[in-house]
Amino acid sequence: MTNSFIIRVPATSANIGPGFDVVGLSLSLYLTLTVTIGETSTLPVITYSGEGADEVPLDPYHNLMTRVALYVLRCNGHRTFPPDLSIHCDNQIPFGRGLGSSGAAVIAGVLLGDSLGKLNLSRERMLDYALMVERHPDNVTAALVGGFVGSYLRELDPQATEAAQVPLSEVLPEYPPDAGEDWGLSPPVPPLGIGHYVRFKWNSSIKAVAIIPRFELSTAKARAVLPESYSRKDLVFNMQRLAVLTTALGQTPPDPELIFEAMKDRVHQPYRKTLIPGLPAVTSLITPASHPGLLGICLSGAGPTILALATHNFDSIAGKIQEIFQQEQIEVDWKILEVAGGSTVNS
Numbered sequence: 003m004t005n006s007f008i009i010r011v012p013a014t015s016a017n018i019g020p021g022f023d024v025v026g027l028s029l030s031l032y033l034t035l036t037v038t039i040g041e042t043s044t045l046p047v048i049t050y051s052g053e054g055a056d057e058v059p060l061d062p063y064h065n066l067m068t069r070v071a072l073y074v075l076r077c078n079g080h081r082t083f084p085p086d087l088s089i090h091c092d093n094q095i096p097f098g099r100g101l102g103s104s105g106a107a108v109i110a111g112v113l114l115g116d117s118l119g120k121l122n123l124s125r126e127r128m129l130d131y132a133l134m135v136e137r138h139p140d141n142v143t144a145a146l147v148g149g150f151v152g153s154y155l156r157e158l159d160p161q162a163t164e165a166a167q168v169p170l171s172e173v174l175p176e177y178p179p180d181a182g183e184d185w186g187l188s189p190p191v192p193p194l195g196i197g198h199y200v201r202f203k204w205n206s207s208i209k210a211v212a213i214i215p216r217f218e219l220s221t222a223k224a225r226a227v228l229p230e231s232y233s234r235k236d237l238v239f240n241m242q243r244l245a246v247l248t249t250a251l252g253q254t255p256p257d258p259e260l261i262f263e264a265m266k267d268r269v270h271q272p273y274r275k276t277l278i279p280g281l282p283a284v285t286s287l288i289t290p291a292s293h294p295g296l297l298g299i300c301l302s303g304a305g306p307t308i309l310a311l312a313t314h315n316f317d318s319i320a321g322k323i324q325e326i327f328q329q330e331q332i333e334v335d336w337k338i339l340e341v342a343g344g345s346t347v348n349s
């Protein structure tokens with residue numbers, strides 16, 4: 003008997019300027035998994051189309067999505083994948099561009115593990131699993147619940163802190179063990195209630211123009227350039243703007259002057275400019291005065307994608323950003339995106 007279901011997870015843009023590791027926005031590009039049980043094979047058969055199809059590992063013990071699914075299954079008493087499983091992934095989210103491809107893969111893996119194991123995990127518990135793998139909450143929370151979302155990680159008691167700090171290689175070992183080795187103990191189960199979130203209002207006239215440079219920048223590399231500590235002045239600068247931004251993007255009509263200033267950042271973007279030529283020019287030369295309809299510009303996630311929030315004049319805003327990147331010999335693609343709903347599983 004064939005049994006099939008579809009998992010759909012949106013792209014996300016994290017930070018939105020001052021909200022480093024705090025806010026995320028789900029966007030209308032999707033990772034879609036068609037999961038079929040009824041083929042005949044012992045190990046899951048994975049196929050891909052779309053973004054990343056030529057580089058992603060198809061071995062279920064190496065693919066991020068299926069490794070996360072196996073982690074969830076093993077924490078809940080299932081030793082391995084069910085047999086006769088095939089998974090086709092159609093992916094619209096480019097890898098390593100700041101549009102949350104890894105967060106989407108992690109959420110797809112949690113939803114896959116939940117469905118295959120018939121676990122009926124709550125959204126909150128799913129978030130705990132995702133946060134054991136992707137250690138900052140902004141992308142995964144927005145990908146799971148959808149919309150414009152703020153989240154924090156709860157301070158854990160010493161025992162839970164230890165459980166949550168297990169190295170990723172132990173949470174996601176590259177199964178199966180070598181011949182003769184045991185499967186070992188169950189992986190570390192996430193502490194309860196690691197992440198908490200709230201959804202902010204979003205004015206539906208605001209679209210997100212994503213200008214996507216044709217080069218990849220890994221999140222790990224873009225985090226490695228950030229300092230360990232910040233001045234009080236820079237932290238206050240960001241907190242003032244973030245407090246205003248989370249309400250300003252829900253107001254009608256949106257106020258371009260307020261939003262443009264509230265999307266400025268001193269915590270991550272200034273340090274990432276060495277990795278993204280053109281970033282300082284993009285964030286300083288294009289304004290609501292020069293381009294009516296523009297509300298604000300920021301780096302999307304860890305970059306290199308630029309996110310421009312606007313109500314109209316999308317082509318001219320994207321064209322100007324494209325021109326600035328071209329001066330740096332960088333080609334881009336661009337898309338007008340809507341704010342998306344959260345992840346879904348449908349039979």
Ligand SMILES: Nc1ncnc2c1ncn2[C@@H]1O[C@H](COP(=O)(O)OP(=O)(O)OP(=O)(O)O)[C@@H](O)[C@H]1O
Pocket residue numbers: 014016033054058065066067091093096097098099100101102103104105107141219220221222302303304305
């Ligand atoms: N659909 C997918 N299936 C399997 N692995 C994926 C998938 N999407 C992303 N990945 C893995 O995640 C890596 C990209 O993660 P990375 O955190 O560097 O960038 P990102 O998530 O696209 O950007 P950001 O976190 O800034 O939004 C890919 O190189 C790939 O290894």
Ligand SMILES: N[C@@H](CCO)C(=O)O
Pocket residue numbers: 016017022023024138140141221224225270303304
């Ligand atoms: N907040 C994260 C998002 C990228 O995954 C960062 O900027 O590094």
